[in-house]
Amino acid sequence: MTTTVIGLTGGIASGKSTVAALLAGRGALVIDADRLAREAVEPGTPGLAAVVARFGDGVLRPDGRLDRPALGRIVFADPLARRDLEAIVHPAVRARAAELTAAAPAGTVVVQMIPLLVETGQQDAFDLVVVVDAEPAEQVARIRARDGLGEEEALARLRAQADRERRLAAADVVLRNDGTPADLADRVDRFWAGLTGSPGAEIH
Numbered sequence: 001m002t003t004t005v006i007g008l009t010g011g012i013a014s015g016k017s018t019v020a021a022l023l024a025g026r027g028a029l030v031i032d033a034d035r036l037a038r039e040a041v042e043p044g045t046p047g048l049a050a051v052v053a054r055f056g057d058g059v060l061r062p063d064g065r066l067d068r069p070a071l072g073r074i075v076f077a078d079p080l081a082r083r084d085l086e087a088i089v090h091p092a093v094r095a096r097a098a099e100l101t102a103a104a105p106a107g108t109v110v111v112q113m114i115p116l117l118v119e120t121g122q123q124d125a126f127d128l129v130v131v132v133d134a135e136p137a138e139q140v141a142r143i144r145a146r147d148g149l150g151e152e153e154a155l156a157r158l159r160a161q162a163d164r165e166r167r168l169a170a171a172d173v174v175l176r177n178d179g180t181p182a183d184l185a186d187r188v189d190r191f192w193a194g195l196t197g198s199p200g201a202e203i204h
């Protein structure tokens with residue numbers, strides 16, 4: 001049995017983490033790109049050394065860990081600095097994700113959860129691109145509920161992302177998440193059944 005590698009993406013608060021957790025519960029190996037990005041700049045890593053070489057000691061806290069807010073202020077204000085940071089972190093994340101994928105037993109369904117999969121042009125790197133999609137009004141309501149933000153702040157976060165149409169165009173499978181959590185779980189079950197060849201399989 002070959003390993004199936006899925007790229008899982010979706011807009012902010014679309015339900016990616018929820019879907020990833022459901023898939024993990026069915027037996028998938030979930031690899032979280034955001035987590036790998038944090039690990040890539042832990043103390044002692046080549047990633048952190050490269051960040052300090054580029055941005056200086058000012059991005060380090062007294063305990064030697066990365067001062068994320070300080071680095072965030074620099075890259076938020078300067079697109080070139082942001083590009084440099086991404087040139088350090090993204091290859092490290094991809095290399096680690098590839099390593100974890102290669103280490104999975106044959107037949108494993110590997111799910112790489114990558115919020116900016118489409119924005120970073122990785123859609124061809126996967127056997128299947130799965131997009132979790134919700135109406136923008138739902139996303140705003142969920143961002144507000146989850147992160148305690150006001151309407152304007154929630155809208156600003158939504159607007160900072162690739163547009164929904166582009167994401168949907170890159171999808172092999174769309175998991176809609178406009179209903180209840182139970183509706184989403186049903187969709188994930190049907191998707192999983194289709195993937196693993198269980199009887200009654202149906203992909204939506």
Ligand code: ADP
Binds near residue numbers: 181
């Ligand atoms: P993402 O990982 O895409 O940012 P999450 O899976 O964290 O999104 O979901 C965003 C928030 O919305 C979470 O608090 C989650 O529990 C909630 N949520 C997800 N799906 C639903 C749903 N169908 N109905 C209500 N709340 C949901």
